[in-house]
Amino acid sequence: MTPAARVQAAIDLLDQMSSGRPAEQVLTTWGRTSRYAGSKDRAAVRDLVFDALRCWRSAAVQGGGESGRARMLGVLRLRGDDPETLFTGQGHAPAELSDAERGAGRAPTGNEALDLPDWLATRFRDSLGEAADETALALRSRADVFLRVNVLWGTVSQAMARLAQDGIIAAPHSLSPTALRVSEGARAIARSDAYLSGAVELQDAASQAVVDALPLRPGLSVLDYCAGGGGKALAMAARLAGGRVDAHDAAPQRMVDLPARADRAGADVRIVQKPRGSYDLVFCDVPCSGSGAWRRAPEGKWRLTQARLSELCAIQAGILDQAARLVAPGGCLAYATCSVLGEENAEQVRAFLARAPGWRIEMQRQFLPSDGGDGFFVAVFRMSDDTSPQL
Numbered sequence: 262m263t264p265a266a267r268v269q270a271a272i273d274l275l276d277q278m279s280s281g282r283p284a285e286q287v288l289t290t291w292g293r294t295s296r297y298a299g300s301k302d303r304a305a306v307r308d309l310v311f312d313a314l315r316c317w318r319s320a321a322v323q324g325g326g327e328s329g330r331a332r333m334l335g336v337l338r339l340r341g342d343d344p345e346t347l348f349t350g351q352g353h354a355p356a357e358l359s360d361a362e363r364g365a366g367r368a369p370t371g372n373e374a375l376d377l378p379d380w381l382a383t384r385f386r387d388s389l390g391e392a393a394d395e396t397a398l399a400l401r402s403r404a405d406v407f408l409r410v411n412v413l414w415g416t417v418s419q420a421m422a423r424l425a426q427d428g429i430i431a432a433p434h435s436l437s438p439t440a441l442r443v444s445e446g447a448r449a450i451a452r453s454d455a456y457l458s459g460a461v462e463l464q465d466a467a468s469q470a471v472v473d474a475l476p477l478r479p480g481l482s483v484l485d486y487c488a489g490g491g492g493k494a495l496a497m498a499a500r501l502a503g504g505r506v507d508a509h510d511a512a513p514q515r516m517v518d519l520p521a522r523a524d525r526a527g528a529d530v531r532i533v534q535k536p537r538g539s540y541d542l543v544f545c546d547v548p549c550s551g552s553g554a555w556r557r558a559p560e561g562k563w564r565l566t567q568a569r570l571s572e573l574c575a576i577q578a579g580i581l582d583q584a585a586r587l588v589a590p591g592g593c594l595a596y597a598t599c600s601v602l603g604e605e606n607a608e609q610v611r612a613f614l615a616r617a618p619g620w621r622i623e624m625q626r627q628f629l630p631s632d633g634g635d636g637f638f639v640a641v642f643r644m645s646d647d648t649s650p651q652l
């Protein structure tokens with residue numbers, strides 16, 4: 262496919278998504294039915310679609326309309342690319358621009374330029390103060406690709422050398438001692454020897470920093486209460502130097518790949534349908550708005566509503582209360598989100614402490630995209646030795 266044909270394919274897919282179809286579904290169907298598209302074409306079209314999703318609002322303003330064509334025109338103008346070189350009408354390229362299209366569009370301002378719905382821009386300012394605009398702007402760009410070095414397998418330098426054998430260039434990142442930021446060869450990771458042998462896992466650097474912040478040491482009993490795909494369960498197991506992590510999720514099908522991932526990593530992770538007893542550490546990586554990870558999953562930014570956010574906050578509080586009952590006296594309850602919104606983070610901490618006597622906060626930290634990874638929040642509560650949880 263020519264670069265212009267890729268732009269036309271992205272335009273068609275954006276139009277399909279305007280009716281509410283999720284991007285992944287639209288891209289998968291297109292990939293299956295477009296035999297002419299090679300892997301580089303698919304990756305390039307995907308990048309264009311996700312660029313438009315990240316800048317959905319500003320692209321429409323800059324492109325002068327809400328159609329896929331106008332948004333793609335807006336994306337190109339926002340980047341400083343000349344759309345005339347791609348909108349040529351030749352072959353499979355988009356039709357030439359009309360005079361009306363040439364004259365349409367203007368520079369986005371205010372919340373348009375931040376690429377946030379107005380209600381969320383207010384939430385960002387309430388939550389992040391001076392860092393709000395910088396954070397919103399960071400969420401308009403592509404995220405870096407990060408790997409976690411599996412210390413059960415070897416050292417960071419050994420992993421870097423092994424990756425380099427497959428043309429993947431990665432360097433340590435300050436967010437976590439196990440994090441490598443990939444600068445070249447990211448598309449080869451899934452087929453690389455380092456990945457297939459369990460030496461590295463794909464995991465955002467801030468996600469790794471969240472696990473680094475947990476009070477983990479070999480010998481502790483640990484429950485990952487919202488394990489999902491198990492990214493953090495595996496990272497915790499590595500910190501336990503071969504010790505076991507119990508993994509639970511209200512939707513057990515989400516953990517279906519976890520045993521194979523654990524095998525590959527040489528990690529001891531046991532699926533637990535109904536956690537019982539008490540653990541030294543219960544970790545809750547709760548469902549959230551995902552606002553810290555909107556570079557990777559930008560549709561969430563436009564689909565989130567105030568009602569859904571309130572619903573998520575209620576779910577988060579409920580999970581904290583359930584999980585607290587599984588912590589041994591003197592043990593820890595850890596809470597994490599990939600959100601930058603105060604109501605999902607510091608406000609949840611305040612509310613939990615207010616309704617749960619016997620618990621104190623040991624640490625809390627907000628990671629922002631300006632730190633290099635996704636936006637994440639982590640808090641660790643400790644129960645006093647002489648209290649049993651009163652919830």
Ligand SMILES: C[S@@+](CC[C@H](N)C(=O)[O-])C[C@H]1O[C@@H](n2cnc3c(N)ncnc32)[C@H](O)[C@@H]1O
Nearest residue numbers: 487488489490491492493510511512546547548
């Ligand atoms: C943010 S994801 C977890 C991601 C995972 N920790 C990882 O690192 O890959 C949140 C998970 O919480 C689960 N969940 C939702 N409600 C729950 C509940 N009441 N109890 C336990 N898990 C729940 C969801 O099914 C989802 O898999």
